[in-house]
Amino acid sequence: MTFNSSFSYFKQLECSGCHEYFDPRQLQTYCPICQSPLIALYDLETARKQLDREQISRRRQAMWRWHELLPVFDPQNVITLGEGDTPLLTLPHLGAKLGLRHLMLKDESMNPTGSFKARGLSAAISKAKELGVEKVIIPTAGNAGGAMAAYASRAGLKAHIFMPKDTPLANVLESRIAGATVILIDGLISEAAGMAGVKAREEGWFDVSTFKEPYRLEGKKVMGYELTEALGWSLPDVIVYPTGGGTGLVGIWKAIGELEALGWLENRHKPRMIAVQAEGCAPVVRAIESNAPFCDFWVGAETIASGLRVPKSFADQLILKTIRESGGTAVAVSDAAILQAQKELAIMEGVFAAPEGAATLAALITLKERQLIHPDEQILLLNTGTGLKYLEQLH
Amino acid sequence: MSRRVLYIEDNPDNMTLVQRAIEAIGLTFIGAENGTRGLEIAFSDTPDLILLDINLPDIDGYEVARRLRNSGRAELKYVPIVAVTANALRGDAEKALEAGCDVYMSKPINIRELWARVEALLSDTKS
Numbered sequence: 001m002t003f004n005s006s007f008s009y010f011k012q013l014e015c016s017g018c019h020e021y022f023d024p025r026q027l028q029t030y031c032p033i034c035q036s037p038l039i040a041l042y043d044l045e046t047a048r049k050q051l052d053r054e055q056i057s058r059r060r061q062a063m064w065r066w067h068e069l070l071p072v073f074d075p076q077n078v079i080t081l082g083e084g085d086t087p088l089l090t091l092p093h094l095g096a097k098l099g100l101r102h103l104m105l106k107d108e109s110m111n112p113t114g115s116f117k118a119r120g121l122s123a124a125i126s127k128a129k130e131l132g133v134e135k136v137i138i139p140t141a142g143n144a145g146g147a148m149a150a151y152a153s154r155a156g157l158k159a160h161i162f163m164p165k166d167t168p169l170a171n172v173l174e175s176r177i178a179g180a181t182v183i184l185i186d187g188l189i190s191e192a193a194g195m196a197g198v199k200a201r202e203e204g205w206f207d208v209s210t211f212k213e214p215y216r217l218e219g220k221k222v223m224g225y226e227l228t229e230a231l232g233w234s235l236p237d238v239i240v241y242p243t244g245g246g247t248g249l250v251g252i253w254k255a256i257g258e259l260e261a262l263g264w265l266e267n268r269h270k271p272r273m274i275a276v277q278a279e280g281c282a283p284v285v286r287a288i289e290s291n292a293p294f295c296d297f298w299v300g301a302e303t304i305a306s307g308l309r310v311p312k313s314f315a316d317q318l319i320l321k322t323i324r325e326s327g328g329t330a331v332a333v334s335d336a337a338i339l340q341a342q343k344e345l346a347i348m349e350g351v352f353a354a355p356e357g358a359a360t361l362a363a364l365i366t367l368k369e370r371q372l373i374h375p376d377e378q379i380l381l382l383n384t385g386t387g388l389k390y391l392e393q394l395h
Numbered sequence: 396m397s398r399r400v401l402y403i404e405d406n407p408d409n410m411t412l413v414q415r416a417i418e419a420i421g422l423t424f425i426g427a428e429n430g431t432r433g434l435e436i437a438f439s440d441t442p443d444l445i446l447l448d449i450n451l452p453d454i455d456g457y458e459v460a461r462r463l464r465n466s467g468r469a470e471l472k473y474v475p476i477v478a479v480t481a482n483a484l485r486g487d488a489e490k491a492l493e494a495g496c497d498v499y500m501s502k503p504i505n506i507r508e509l510w511a512r513v514e515a516l517l518s519d520t521k522s
Contacts, residue, residue, distance in 0.1 A: 017507050034506040035412070190501055194481040197502070212503075294508045297499045299488045311488070312501060317508070 009042040009051075010071045013214055016318055024071065027131045030212050030314075037211040037315050039254070040071050040218050044261040053264045057229060061085040063119055063222045069258060070123060071218050077130035079155045081112035083122050084222055088230045091381075093348040098364055102378040104236070106227055107351060108385060113174065115354065115385030116220065117147035120247055123219030124208045125151040133157065137205035139192030141244065141306045142171035143354075143385050148208060149178035160205060162192035167306060170389040188301055190311045210245035211315040217254065220247045224255025227380060233259075233266045237377035240363055242356040242384055243275035243284055243330070244310040246319035253322040271380075273322055274372070275330040276363040278303030282332040283312050284319055289330075293317065304335045304393055305355035307384065329372060337362035342387060355390060357383030398517055399423040401442035403433030403459060404479070405452050409502070413446065416506045420514070430454035437463055441470045444516055449480035449491060456480070457494040464495035475516035479504060 013022040017036025022028050030037055051068055059065035063084025072078055087107050095103035108116035121144065128136060135158035138148045145161040152159035159180035163172065164187060175182050185192055193209055200207040210216060228235055235256065241249045253273060259265050275284050281301035287294065295316040301309050313319060323330060333341075335355075342358035345351045353361075360381040367373045387394075400417045402424065404410050410426050417424040425442060427433035430451045437445065445463070449456035456478060463471045478491035481502040488499040498512055 017505065030503065035503040036505055036507065191487070194502070197481055293511055294505070297488050297501060299492065299499070314503075314505075317505070
């Protein structure tokens with residue numbers, strides 16, 4: 001294996017819990033000492049001297065134009081399907097209706113496989129390939145499975161997926177057509193995670209579960225780079241993010257920290273990160289409201305937004321830290337409000353959002369009522385995927 | 396004397412990890428590799444807190460919790476029990492709480508969370 005230091009400034013991995021360091025040239029999962037997620041660190045001091053933000057802006061649009069700030073050392077190991085650089089749309093009609101003058105939406109449905117999961121899996125599969133992995137396994141609420149299957153196929157890796165049996169049919173079919181073995185289970189993603197972990201340990205599969213390997217976070221963080229670049233290297237006042245496993249929320253916050261360290265931000269005013277969950281599965285909301293240091297496992301999780309049906313994220317402490325550091329909060333919305341918001345996004349703005357993405361619009365009403373957002377603020381919603389994957393729910 | 400934590404767990408890796416974590420905060424660790432042995436120790440040593448794996452090789456963790464709660468001994472009726480599992484089927488958490496566990500944690504066990512939960516539960520039971 002060769003390491004091209006000019007292609008990436010990736011330096012080491014640090015445990016988010018005990019702050020122990022780990023070698024990025026070895027295959028890593030999570031911290032073996034305290035069992036917390038590992039975080040990729042870059043030599044940002046050198047990058048600040050050598051790297052120019054305009055140079056990156058001039059490159060061909062796609063996630064890997066940020067390769068210096070991504071974890072792959074050798075460009076030949078990059079597995080891409082053209083993910084990233086999704087549109088940042090204004091929402092003038094909904095903004096007018098809600099009395100919000102600067103309402104925007106980053107539409108991740110335009111990614112390969114129709115969701116933001118493409119970003120994380122592009123990064124994770126690329127790095128897994130670089131480190132010699134031959135077979136990968138994932139528990140998923142849906143879209144991550146489809147994305148993993150596609151990227152594993154392109155990388156020539158075997159793929160095995162555990163999904164709840166009521167996962168949208170599109171996710172099952174897209175995974176199988178890409179050659180993955182799909183096992184449907186009578187349980188939630190937490191149960192799927194347990195099964196994937198057991199199979200990984202017993203048969204040597206590499207587990208790319210959310211935060212149980214360090215690199216999906218790196219792909220997801222690029223959303224933060226892109227939205228900042230699109231706003232003239234400035235940050236919005238508020239980012240409203242649907243939160244299941246929390247990789248995107250934590251990733252965007254990580255990206256903002258890195259951009260600040262690189263000296264690339266025009267304003268130092270950081271956004272309030274607002275996590276949106278479903279009323280039927282809101283462990284982060286409950287922890288924020290009770291000022292708890294971690295989430296309790298949510299018993300009896302139920303919601304139509306399958307990506308939000310995560311009873312407890314492996315990275316709950318990072319999610320809570322992100323929300324608190326940013327001065328943000330967490331709100332829960334009902335399934336009825338999600339479906340109504342999904343209709344409104346389509347009728348008023350032409351965006352057919354996934355229920356998880358629509359949940360962010362539903363949350364705006366609550367946030368306005370509680371005066372947690374203000375009419376003149378720049379507010380950015382994240383639509384994480386396409387509604388086309390959830391057609392069963394519209395019948 | 397330091398307070399005693401009993402961990403009923405058949406996986407030696409988890410046992411070692413949790414033993415280190417419990418001893419690191421000055422508590423006495425007692426290990427049991429299956430449900431039968433765990434019950435014996437609970438009855439003879441009356442620990443201050445029990446960490447209970449659900450998927451055990453002999454009797455499962457739900458049954459262990461039920462027998463502790465129904466033993467007729469006050470100290471076992473109220474001893475804090477933390478269910479710990481890698482999840483097998485839908486409803487694990489509900490079943491663990493119904494069986495008498497106080498808290499449910501999924502594996503891999505985050506050590507900082509474990510410390511916080513153990514300390515909180517032990518401080519609740521200080522007499």
